[in-house]
Amino acid sequence: MGELIKRLREGLPGEAVLTDPDVIRAYANDMASFCEAGTPAVVVLPRTVEQVRHVMRTATALRVPVVPQGARTGLSGAANASDGCIVLSLVKMDRIIEINPVDRVAVVEPGVVNAVLSRAVAEQGLYYPPDPSSWEQCTIGGNIGTASGGLCCVKYGVTAEYVLGLDVVLADGRLMSTGRRTAKGVAGYDLTRLFVGSEGSLGIVVKAVLALKPAPPEQRVLAAEFPSAAAACAAVCAIMARGHAPSLLELMDGTSVRAVNAMTRMGLPDTTEALLLAAFDTPDPAPDLAAVAELCTAAGATEVVPAESAAESDLLLQARRMTLTALETLRPATMIDDVCVPRSRLADMLDGTAAIAEKYALTIGVCAHAGDGNTHPVVCFDPADPDEARRARESFDEIMALGLELGGTITGEHGVGVLKKEWLARELGPVGLEMQRGIKAVFDPLGLLNPGKVLDL
Secondary structure (H helix, E strand, O other), X not given: OHHHHHHXXXXXXXXXXXXXXXXXXXXXXXXXXXXXXXXXXXXXOOOOHHHHHHHHHHHHHHXXXXXXXXXXXXXXXXXXXXXXXXXXXXXXXXXXXXXXXOOOEEEEOOOOEHHXXXXXXXXXXXXOOOOOOOOOOOEHHHHHHHOOOOOOHHHHOOHHHHEEEEEEEOOOOOEEEEEOOOOOOOOOOOHXXXXXXXXXXXXXXXXXXXXXXXXXXXXXXEEEEEOOHHHHHHHHHHHHHXXXXXXXXXXXXXXXXXXXXXXHOOOOOOOOOEEEEEEEOOOOOHHHHHHHHHHHHHOOOOEEEEOOXXXXXXXXXXXXXXXXXXXXXXXXXXXXXXXXXXXXXXXXXHHHHHHHHHHOOOEEEEEEEXXXXXXXXXXXXXXXXXXXXXXXXXXXXXXXXXXHHOOOEOOOOOOOOOOOHHHHHHHHHHHHHHHHHHHHHHHOOOXXXXXXXXXXO
């Protein structure tokens, strides 16, 4: 321990090396439930690329594991510490290096907060679409590590589609650049995409070149109430089958709606069993909204209400963003699943989740990025009740199994981390797992980067 701290301080300022046990305990885990976390030996907060390289050279020399972290808003345990590790927190590397309106790129350090970048590019008439629900806290580095999504994915896609190039510090301290800043480029294997979603298990992202889009017009939102989740899902299928391109297509089940209402007093319809929010950001959204309203009515909507102003649209979207916080008020703890299924199986996923909730006598609220089939079942439980905690974990596993049975994936945007690594093997299959472990061995032959996560079974 003493040698580790001594060597780290040789290349880092004193304030960047944290050793107080009470302080480093705060860096032990992210926001996931049921994920073990160890006690780090030290927390380092570098401000420069060279400082990150020094940390990795030191870790390699002493064979000490390294756990990269951002804002720790993740929901899979991917940022959880292991015993005796170096926690490498990148939150101090928070510079927006460049915003280029001609090339439509931003060059940023990993600690830049998503919302800060979004507002900075908006000032220049540009748009960075990925917007996870935690966008006011989560960092770009964390978004890249978990391949984050958000409410806008149905039209604009996820983080992976906006990462053009990366600077990455490898496990042995070497610095590698991947990708490009040009609009096109196919030179060599796509190593940039390999790092996106790797959860810090292949290298440390220290700079990113991100693609930007022109800022779209303000979107207008329509809310549709349904007597069942199946009816709302039928409307989703109809909207997508007719070729509409909503900027947002979100679903809240009845449990989620009632929880948000109870917490915020927003006046949402307590009697609805599903609330569908559709938005368009075209210059004239009225025709699309009218067409979607007709499709919702035909699918069984009991009421369809278009927002009359940008303020009303924002209020409806705020209700959707508050879902997780509201569900957290129902029981002392929550487990948040992240199963993505084909849109055509969305109703089966929601109905199956409701059956699982009934089977285990639990409250499970579901919100979903319905336009891309990404559901977030939220299991509410009391961890102080051993039987309820057991039922919560078993229901969580059944939900993942259901997603795979429906042709889906165990994670659409939250990552694997600790929480789902056993399930990853089931999804990948033995050959896929062998190939991915081979890639890990190339980049991290000593197994120092984020041990115990993703492929470490």
